[in-house]
Amino acid sequence: MTAILEALYHGKLKSNMNIVPSHPEYRSAYRQVTAELHQWRERLGEEVFRELEEYLDLCDSVNSMHVEAAFHHGFKLGANLLIEVMSNRETP
Template identity: 70%
Template sequence: MKSILEALYRGQLHPDEAIVPSHPEYRVLSQQVAAQAEQWRNRLGEEVFRELEEYFDLCDSVNSMHVEAAFLHGFRIGANLMIEVTGKREELVTNAASGLSL
């Protein structure tokens, strides 16, 4: 198995394509969205519905940018947390025999 770092470097890591929410209501709500979209398509007609889909595509683009920014922000917080924690390791771990920090 390749390391995550190698997969990332080679462009083989695509977590956004593999994410399926585990929330118990996800599939039910997804089916409801699809059913309502079909109802709107029938009520509006193809041309108007296509315009509505273009609007939703714009909304999805904005939402995707927000989700990406939130992911990056959260990842940076996590990385900085790890740096902070490992940087203070010597203050937390002492050698029991000598009483000295490791």
């Protein structure tokens, strides 16, 4: 536990940068997204594609905010669960 607290204190704990989904279809879907993005670039041309990229960046920002809120909620829920379990602990 001390190692995690030290890493957090020193700004070394950046778990969001190390997350790679383990879902079996992730890499295949990611490759498909990349391939389709290249196709859209060719179809739309640079200027219109740049507008599409701005829209997609906005969607990514909204999604990131949602994921962050879900993380906070899940962490608080887990912490509250531990508090409840430990405060209602029965002695053998």
